[in-house]
Amino acid sequence: xxxxxxxxxxxxxxxxxxxxxxxxxxxxxxxxxxxxxxxxxxxxxxxxxxxxxxxxxxxxxxxxxxxxxxxxxxxxxxxxxxxxxxxxxxxxxxxxxxxxxxxxxxxxxxxxxxxxxxxxxxxxxxxxxxxxxxxxxxxxxxxxxxxxxxxxxxxxxxxxxxxxxxxxxxxxxxxxxxxxxxxxxxxxxxxxxxxxxxxxxxxxxxxxxxxxxxxxxxxxxxxxxxxxxxxxxxxxxxxxxxxxxxxxxxxxxxxxxxxxxxxxxxxxxxxxxxxxxxxxx
Amino acid sequence: xxxxxxxxxxxxxxxxxxxxxxxxxxxxxxxxxxxxxxxxxxxxxxxxxxxxxxxxxxxxxxxxxxxxxxxxxxxxxxxxxxxxxxxxxxxxxxxxxxxxxxxxxxxxxxxxxxxxxxxxxxxxxxxxxxxxxxxxxxxxxxxxxxxxxxxxxxxxxxxxxxxxxxxxxxxxxxxxxxxxxxxxxxxxxxxxxxxxxxxxxxxxxxxxxxxxxxxxxxxxxxxxxxxxxxxxxxxxxxxxxxxxxxxxxxxxxxxxxxxxxxxxxxxxxxxxxxxxxxxxx
Numbered sequence: 001x002x003x004x005x006x007x008x009x010x011x012x013x014x015x016x017x018x019x020x021x022x023x024x025x026x027x028x029x030x031x032x033x034x035x036x037x038x039x040x041x042x043x044x045x046x047x048x049x050x051x052x053x054x055x056x057x058x059x060x061x062x063x064x065x066x067x068x069x070x071x072x073x074x075x076x077x078x079x080x081x082x083x084x085x086x087x088x089x090x091x092x093x094x095x096x097x098x099x100x101x102x103x104x105x106x107x108x109x110x111x112x113x114x115x116x117x118x119x120x121x122x123x124x125x126x127x128x129x130x131x132x133x134x135x136x137x138x139x140x141x142x143x144x145x146x147x148x149x150x151x152x153x154x155x156x157x158x159x160x161x162x163x164x165x166x167x168x169x170x171x172x173x174x175x176x177x178x179x180x181x182x183x184x185x186x187x188x189x190x191x192x193x194x195x196x197x198x199x200x201x202x203x204x205x206x207x208x209x210x211x212x213x214x215x216x217x218x219x220x221x222x223x224x225x226x227x228x229x230x231x232x233x234x235x236x237x238x239x240x241x242x243x244x245x246x247x248x249x250x251x252x253x254x255x256x257x258x259x260x261x262x263x264x265x266x267x268x269x270x271x272x273x274x275x276x277x278x279x280x281x
Numbered sequence: 282x283x284x285x286x287x288x289x290x291x292x293x294x295x296x297x298x299x300x301x302x303x304x305x306x307x308x309x310x311x312x313x314x315x316x317x318x319x320x321x322x323x324x325x326x327x328x329x330x331x332x333x334x335x336x337x338x339x340x341x342x343x344x345x346x347x348x349x350x351x352x353x354x355x356x357x358x359x360x361x362x363x364x365x366x367x368x369x370x371x372x373x374x375x376x377x378x379x380x381x382x383x384x385x386x387x388x389x390x391x392x393x394x395x396x397x398x399x400x401x402x403x404x405x406x407x408x409x410x411x412x413x414x415x416x417x418x419x420x421x422x423x424x425x426x427x428x429x430x431x432x433x434x435x436x437x438x439x440x441x442x443x444x445x446x447x448x449x450x451x452x453x454x455x456x457x458x459x460x461x462x463x464x465x466x467x468x469x470x471x472x473x474x475x476x477x478x479x480x481x482x483x484x485x486x487x488x489x490x491x492x493x494x495x496x497x498x499x500x501x502x503x504x505x506x507x508x509x510x511x512x513x514x515x516x517x518x519x520x521x522x523x524x525x526x527x528x529x530x531x532x533x534x535x536x537x538x539x540x541x542x543x544x545x546x547x548x549x550x551x552x553x554x555x556x557x558x559x560x561x562x
Binding site for chain 1: 292381383386388390391392410411414418419421440443445446530
């Protein structure tokens, strides 16, 4: 497995692969791999001749008071795991390689970036869209795999790809969970033992909402109330948002469609966790 | 010569050409071809196996009070001229084809888009950068040719290409002028006979500035004063800006370098004209 640190090296390798008509799959990550990342790599492996995993803790998608500096990192372990999962190349640039002096070009997906996490993390999706487009241009993959835990991120990227006619197919993968239901996240490493227990509030609230909808509930207000009460029954929890609405446009809506998105962001102690599910009646 | 109206047709043709390892050159235009456009096509022809000219009067780069509706169009003549200049394909989409319902993704090059025309045409370079990136993704050219009359546009696009790692080489071509010196522009068609005489003020002011610099003038203020006075000595003229500054960053500067950019925007009657030159001492 190759580890490439520069844009030029990555572009050259991609060019060589494309000249041989290889199908290239890209898995963009911020590293500190867990089963969720590994599932994306396996998905890419099953579809591609060559798999690239990018590992870049992108500073432009973190706010000034967020966890950029303490975001967990373990490159040697990541390298070992990527090798085990038959990845062909890790693209591992540093921030200076990705953002040259004078950098000033940004991609913004407007409407769909406003609500949910966008409302609490101004500039976050601008940073995400910009770095993902850069990675697409550098790696030039045929497809790229994203996990659905970052549901809004997937919708932002899909919209960007359609609007800008980007020649990359977006492949999604379901959320991977711990045995008790907690969605896998590198940020779970921040949780203390007690906080880890409270972190289950997101998954359990989703289960409650799923049951309500299965039993015929058609009221967004009732679902939000039940989810809110359940989450706040756990210690250390503070809710950023409970969203119930359109899974495509991310607009709250009055008509309760067959498929409706429930998306949650909850602080457990100092750790911000997200989770989501499509509720089907 | 092919004329393609849809994104899918254009993408398919480009894919076929790239599978044969053809070098593809793109000339983005808004049509109503003059010698300036034709020089860009000839330049592309000299470098490429296949030349695509895009013809799209891009609504998102026009302000609400600008000339989108009356922008001159003559597709049959354009088609004839492109055929004469050995173009392989005109990509000629309509606005609905380029901007689907729900379109919401924008590319912004921030600092370099602020001054000069950007200050008088808010949103203009956002529209330009967005549509050019879309065209690059649709046509996937090896290189693209731009005329230097739109000097700030070229700098915005170069910056976008570098910042977003876009795999397209930007080729520039000098300004093409009428025999008396007026820079060629589709908008020259708007000028009345009297206005056409006044339109020469831009070129003549540039000549005056060039002579001042050749004769040792190092003062931006003196150059701007002379240019200003000369332009206002013509009837029907109203100045948007006279810029003297850094040709790369488009910042005004105190140090007078060997190469300095003079850029002008002047209304002659209702027609807004631009011109520029690099002044060398």
